[in-house]
Amino acid sequence: MAQDVIALLDSLSITQAHVLGHSMGGKVAISLARLAPQRVVTLTIGDIAPVVYEHGHDDVFAALKRVREGRPKNRREADELLAEHVDSRSTRLFLATNLARTEEGELGLRIGLDEIQRGYDDIMDLPAGEAPYEGPTLVLRGAQSHYVTDDMLPALREMMPQARVVTLKNAGHWLHAEQPEAFQQAVEAFLEHHER
Template sequence: MMNVATVDLHFIDMPADDTVTDATPLVVIHGLLGSADNWRSHLKVWQRGRRVIALDLRNHGRSPHAEGMRYATMVDDVLALMDKLSIERAHVLGHSMGGKVAISLARLAPERVASLIVADIAPVAYEHGHDDVFAALDNVRQGQPKNRREADNLLGEHVDSRPTRLFLATNLMRNEDNVMALRVGLDHIKQGYSDIIGVPDGEQPYDGPALVLRGGDSHYVADDMVPALREVLPRARVVTLKNAGHWLHADQPEAFQQAVMAFIDAQ
């Protein structure tokens, strides 16, 4: 296997309330085309009980762009950040692609994981499903919109869903030419897409405490995937949030926050 250099990930570090001294930190890992910024409202709730760190994976948010989207590669980035922040052990929460990073981390370095929370993803290979999203972002890159309304029109040529377009727009920033440009490493993401939709890295099951939260209206953790999930996470508790899709933390924020806190507090 070719070695890929780690990158210095951007992160948000929210200290615990003054009344909390020795609680194990929580590390939060976003999904595909997401960022740490998407989790700020949740971080403010969770920091009442512990230090919380949300990171931007490579090619996402404010982190560097670099080749290599294998899960073992992204795990190395996360471990390097934990070392930098002197975090020996943490509860690890990952959504979607970030959930596969979290599973890979738990399998490859279980001694660094106090517990695992996986949000709406299973440790299985998925079908290609982001062609329209990539086309929309390419359209923005080529169209060089001057404002967010123009960017939304360009995104809308490939993506009908307004909520999805708003989510994709979080990946835009105004550059020095006064153009709304992509801040994600889109070419690296597309190049590594087969790894992203593949299975997490690691050979052994993670036998530590695990919680899998799935959206009741989502197909990402279907019932027929649960046996494969339990092979990788034998102690996993699977909880379904009603009236929630794949972005369950946005659809049911309070229920999501409470489920995470209750699980961590029980460890």
């Protein structure tokens, strides 16, 4: 996936970018920064650490599969299907961003759910690359999340030595959906500090 991002930057003639990723996207962003650090002006990571994680998204996979099977006609129906597996409304709202209207007028997934599941072991593994990313890095974590715990900080700082870790109150793993204003303010302040 990091190689895909590099290919996209190349095709758009973007030599450098501010890179932000959450969860799996955060691991992709870390991989990109380690594989092509000259392409990354700043790195912002949302609630993920550069560690090997245990499996733990069965509820999300089940919810998205249920939506795919249920073929909802509107967002209310989609939310009801998601709610069969995911209790958190903010998480369901975030998952619903993966829905798009099909030619048949139903809501379907616009992500490769089967591909994500097949690549799940790789996703849960360490980010790609050998050297640490030495550039400016912001790591935002949710106070109620277990994805970036204090005991993971040494591994995080080893891979991203310049990382500044900010904890968002009243937020779990889906911190950008649960605390969007705080998330946006933290990102904007970081980017303004590192503008070139």
